[in-house]
Amino acid sequence: MKSNIKLAFIAASALTLLAVPANAHRAWLLPSATVLSGNDLWVTVDAAISNDLFYFEHHPMRLDGLAVTAPDGSAAKTENMATGRYRSTFDLKLDQPGTYKIAVLNQGAFARYKLDGQDKRWRGPADEIATKIPTNATDVRITQSQGRIETFVTTGKPTEAVFKTTGQGLELVPVTHPNNLLAGEEAKFKLVLDGQPAAGLEVEVVPGGIRYRDQLNSIKVKTDESGTFAVKWPTPGMYWLSASVQDDKATIKEAKRRASYTATVEVLPP
Amino acid sequence: MRLIISAAVTGLMSAPALAGSAAISVDIPRLNVAEYHRPYVAFWIESKDGSKIENLAVWYDLKLKDNEGNKWLKDMRQWWRRTGRELTMPMDGLSTPTRPPGTHKLTFKSAAKPLSQLSAGEYVLVVEAAREVGGRELLRLPFQWPPAATATVEAKGENELGAITLTLTP
DSSP states (O other): OOOHHHHHHHHHHHHHHSSSHHSEEEEEEEEOOOOOOSSSSEEEEEEESSTTOOOSSSSSOOOEEEEEOTSSSSSSSSSEEESSSOOOEEEEEEEEEEEEEEEEEEEEEEEEEETTTTEEEEEGGGGHHHHHSSSOOOEEEEEEEEEEEEEEESSOOOOGGGGGOOOSSSEEESSOOTTTTETTTTTEOOOEEEEEEOTTTTEEEEESOGGGSSSOEEEEOOOOOEEEEEEOOOEEEEEEEEEEEEESOOOSTTTEEEEEEEEEEEEEEE | OHHHHHHHHHHSSSSOOOOOOOEEEEEOOOOOSOOOOOOOOEEEEEESSSEEEEHHHHHHHTTTTTGGGGGGGGGGGHHHHHGGGOOOSSSSSTEEEESSSEEEEEETTSSTTTGGOOOOOEEEEEEEEEEEOEEEEEEEEEEESSSSSOEEEEOOOOSSEEEEEEEEOO
């Protein structure tokens, strides 16, 4: 009897663990360069979901929500898009001087419910959820997700136009330009949730190259009342920044909302 | 060469009072490597706190078709960040072709731009070299401006730059 209870406990915790992996893995965009000079310039970008940064070893990222903003605010065209076993990739021609924003927006919903005593799960676009969950389902729990994954590249002088926020979900407003980062220096960024300062949020900053070290060496910082956080970069390299928040501001009725923000930034040696 | 000539001409037109100058001698080392490209080198002066910058010279592949040589300007990382990305290259009086290994001399008249732009104070001459498929090196030579007497500042690189001497004449 006693061992049965124990087993049940183990089974229950295994279930919770199973639900988590989507969050435990890291989604990222990795540009071939972030600071460029000259003309006729291209960058190629890898997009993947993996455990270790920045190695494509798990899943390619879906690029349905890819949007590239050119320095003048217009939408830039990507080329040679492809999805392989472990990564997606695309090229971007940098026709304008200034800063480009490369973003993947994921708008989705995740539901758990019971049907005839059985646990069911559903994942898909937020606007389909009303029709996809049977009306006789019970114990319905819905999480609406607003995920934003970004990176930035600059040719010539860094510009600011692409940092205009949409007011939806979690977004980054640079205080320090993300293509102007130096090892040993401190950089500041602001996080906004639906356009308002996201205060008290934990931001995780992980240096790339995880495969070749024993410790994650992640830096955890909190945003202040104005949503601002500061990072002092210990070494040059690519860094992965991530934060997420859960609240009741979903557009789907009676759902929770999970808004997340992830960015890849490059830190140059002094 | 154009750099020195234009500096001299401007010098004649403005204040002829000071005959002072700043002379830079720089060694580009001969390297025994399979693939050698002449280094890109940037010379600039910055105030001690970094707030003021005056460019002196930028050596790079300015003769390539379609300004293709501009692609590696950003490899002089510090120069690029401080001032390079604000400029349109090539720039008259600043851009010059890359130089072969050996000792090279540059002279700037105190009375002419850019030295005439400097107010009295502490400055640093920064020399940054970056070589395609090679390394990068940056040297800093602090000096006082204007010089009270003839002064010499020296620095020595280890990889991409050899000895650098800055000679200031009042």
